[in-house]
Amino acid sequence: MTPLPVQALDIAAAVVLVTAWVSLLHRRIEALVDTYAIQSAAVALTAGLVAYEYRAPDLYLLAGLTVAVNVVALPGLLRRVVRVLGVPRMVNMYASVRESALIGLALLLLSVWVVGPIAPFAEIPSAGLLPIAVAVVLIGFFLLVSRRKAITQVVGLLVMNNGVFLAGIALTYGLGLLVELGLAANLLVLAIVARIFLQRMKESFDHVDADALRALEG
Amino acid sequence: MNLPELLLLVALAGGSAAAILGFARPGAARVRASFLVGALASAVAAGQAVLVLIGMALPTVALGLPGTISASPLLALGIQEDPLSAFFLLVVSVSGAAILLASVGYTERYVDGRRGLLAGGMSLFWVAMALVCVAGTVFLFLVAWEAMTLISYFLVVHDHESEPSRRAGLLYLVMSHAATGAILVSFVLLATGTGSTSWTGIAAGAGGLSPGVRDAAFLAALVGFGTKAGMVPFHGWLPEAHPAAPTNVSALMSGVMIKLGLFGLLRVALDLLGGGPSWWAYLVLALGGVSALGGVLYAIAEHDLKRLLAYHSVENIGIILLGVGAAMLFQSLGxxxxxxxxxxxxxxxxxxxxxxxxxxxxxxxxxxxxxxxxxxxxxxxxxxxxxxxxxxxxxxxxxxxxxxxxxxxxxxxxxxxxxxxxxxxxxxxxxxxxxxxxxxxxxxxxxxxxxxxxxxxxxxxxxxxxxxxxxxxxxxxxxxxxxxxxxxxxxxxxxxxxxxxxxxxxxxxxxxxxxxxxGVSLGVLSALPNPSGGSLPLAPAIVAALLAGGLLVAWIVRRLRRAPAVDERPLWDCGLDAPTSRMEYxxxxxxxxxxxxxxxxxxxxxxAEEVPPVRPSWGGLARMQRYTVVITEPIRGWAYEGVASGTVALSRAISRFQSGRIHAYLGYIFVTLIGLLLLVRAVGGSGP
Structure with a gap:
């Protein structure tokens, strides 16, 4: 019987994966942001469990940071953007929901197929997280590519970041405190820049559709 | 520091000083001084080259690593002067000195503006060419080569107010650029194959290269250096650039610079690679033959004096290539x-x-x-x-x-x-x-x-x-x-x-x-087995002697024969008053x-067209016809236009990917990432 924390770890990782996939299904932006918040919480939980199981006290700090930034601050910021700027609530996408769901599954299969057999990592106990992390990164990337609006693209980027974070935990028990802090700070700055950028777009063009950047084509 | 090294330093520094003198706030005296200093530096370099060719040498250390302060400052720069370098330095410098000297008067009389730029540019051009000759490493060579190309481009467009000058300059720049790309490929192949970037190192390791790499390096060098030399079919820039440039620049480019294309070819084909299979030689011979004959044929059809001379450069490069090709052939035949x-x-x-x-x-x-x-x-x-x-x-x-x-x-x-x-x-x-x-x-x-x-x-x-x-x-x-x-x-x-x-x-x-x-002329010529068994005579001297003898005989005969009394009368001029220039050929x-x-x-x-009648002063028939012939090179039609339109079409096709949509760009990255993951799995998937 595997120890309880390890089972919990698997469940938390599964939640991260499922939320990533679910985020492909949402049509409403608020729901997308909520899903992201849940995913971040699951990532934080994973970090905490790894910290407990493998005696890596740094990770407690990171888990706390994740909660503060990724669960509370960023989703709040995004909701505010939606509310203040009056972004239309619907997610505008290139691929339909059904296609997105299938592609998400394909990406999961791909990452298991590709990352599964990478031998050098087999000794690390938490290496089982790696295919999940890669799948989350790929799904986040797909979100980034397939959604029209700048704000949904920001969410895609954040999902990708969660995947990278998860991979870091899986392989090295955290990328190192300093790197993680830097990443978190980066994310915040990104969110703020995105906020300002969206504001400017709204003021200048009266919409926040990244598709409209085509007008710049030479 | 020995004498050749000192002289080379003095010459290079002198040429640079001349350039600075020219570029500095211009005045007639400064321009004159710039040309004269440049000519002097060039003459010093010529003397130095002669010293090296008769047996003196620059100091050589095992290998002056770049950046180290060795006893010899030139070695630290990567400068190395072997006999081949010295010979071309001599070629560059003798003509360089004469042209720079002639440029004093030419510029004063025939160049309208920016004389200082012309003076400084020409001296700098000479310095770059001298550096190309004495560069001992790939890096210094390429830097000098590009400097030479760029400076000559600016000299070609000296008269940049005129549209033809700019077009000719652009063609020259584009072709030179492509040529340098080919040269770069050749050098990268040689340097990575031998693990060295100096001529000596590459020459030492070139024997271990695979035949495919050797062939590729040779062909790339042939294209790159052939373009600079003006070899058919890469000569397109030459008849355009020479007429566009000021004539003293044309003299320096056509007389001197294109020789460095041959220098590069000799360096790679014979010095670094040490010769190759006989098909290299046949290729060079064929290109040389086509260049020689094609150059002279189009020169005959040309009535623009400077374009005529430019086509003759193509012809002469062809003749030289025939010699190079024959040498390669004989070498491959042992x-x-x-x-x-x-x-x-x-x-x-x-x-x-x-x-x-x-x-x-x-x-x-x-x-x-x-x-x-x-x-x-x-x-x-x-x-x-x-x-x-x-x-x-x-x-x-x-x-x-x-x-x-x-x-x-x-x-x-x-x-x-x-x-x-x-x-x-x-x-x-x-x-x-x-x-x-x-x-x-x-x-x-x-x-x-x-x-x-x-x-x-x-x-x-x-x-x-x-x-x-x-x-x-x-x-x-x-x-x-x-x-x-x-x-x-x-x-x-x-x-x-x-x-x-x-x-x-x-x-x-x-x-x-x-x-x-x-005594190479005697040595080589008498060593030759002659079909008739004897040795070939030292022909030029004999021919000269024969000519002189013939003239002497003619003179003596003329003196001996009492010239008949000459009775001078005006020539019958067909009834016209006096011959005019319109009667000339x-x-x-x-x-x-x-x-x-x-x-x-x-x-x-x-x-043939009817010219509107002009009533001549003497009254009489006034029907006139004008006959014009326009001859253009066919190669311009299909090859150059083809390359140009192909490039444009390719850029159009590529620009279709540049949709300007951020999603498309992200999509490219995404697809590439997925593709790479699949590739990793397919190729390196040797896991459990």
């Missing part, structure tokens, strides 16, 4: 002595062309400058307005037509000798192709002479064909002086070619491995028989 003979012809012709081509260009510069047109049909009679220049041009025309006693004769004679000597190699293919190419060479020489009868006769003889030609002034003394130096070299190397052959002995020894003594008329004969080659566009 006959170093014959290879040395053919290469001696090539090196000698390289130097000879570097002497007589600037001479011709400077003469053309004076003619063009004084008459204000490049069209030969509007010159004529200039020999009375500028006898010195006409004499210089005449010497150049004799030399380029390979007539004794001038230097062009010697090198082409040697080339013929090497071709005929090729019958002893025992390879049937070599014998057939060499005899065919000997025919091509003979035809080329004959046509060149035909063409220069036109170039000299129409430009300088008879009556002026236009008002401007009738009022032409006397060109400045320094221009005539510079031409005089070049003409003197043409004569001396034609009468005593042994001087040049002695200087070429060390590079020949090093490139072919033949035991060439210092025109350039177009002179060239027409050949054009007619080679109609299928030229494919001319002819047009």
């Amino acid at each position: 006959d170093p002595v014959l290879a040395a003979l053919a290469l001696a012809a090539a090196l000698l012709h390289t130097w000879n062309h570097a002497l007589f081509k600037p001479l011709l260009f400077l003469g053309a510069g004076a003619a063009v400058g004084e008459t204000g047109t490049r069209d030969m049909e509007r010159m004529g009679g200039l020999i009375r307005r500028m006898p010195g220049v006409a004499l210089g041009f005449f010497v150049g025309a004799m030399a380029i037509s390979a007539l004794p006693p001038f230097n062009g004769f010697v090198s082409e004679w040697l080339l013929f000798q090497s071709f005929f000597a090729g019958f002893t190699t025992g390879s049937v293919l070599a014998e057939i192709s060499l005899s065919l190419l000997a025919g091509v060479l003979a035809l080329t020489s004959g046509l060149a002479a035909y063409c220069f009868v036109k170039a000299f006769g129409i430009t300088f003889l008879a009556r002026p064909r236009s008002e401007a030609a009738a009022r032409a002034g006397r060109p400045p003394a320094s221009l005539t002086g510079g031409m005089g130096i070049l003409a003197a070299f043409c004569l001396v190397l034609g009468v005593a070619p042994i001087l040049a052959l002695d200087l070429a002995a060390r590079p020949l020894r090093e490139l072919t491995g033949a035991a060439v003594g210092s 025109t350039a177009a008329g002179y060239a027409q028989p050949v054009e007619l004969l080679l109609r299928d080659v030229y494919r001319p566009t002819e047009r």
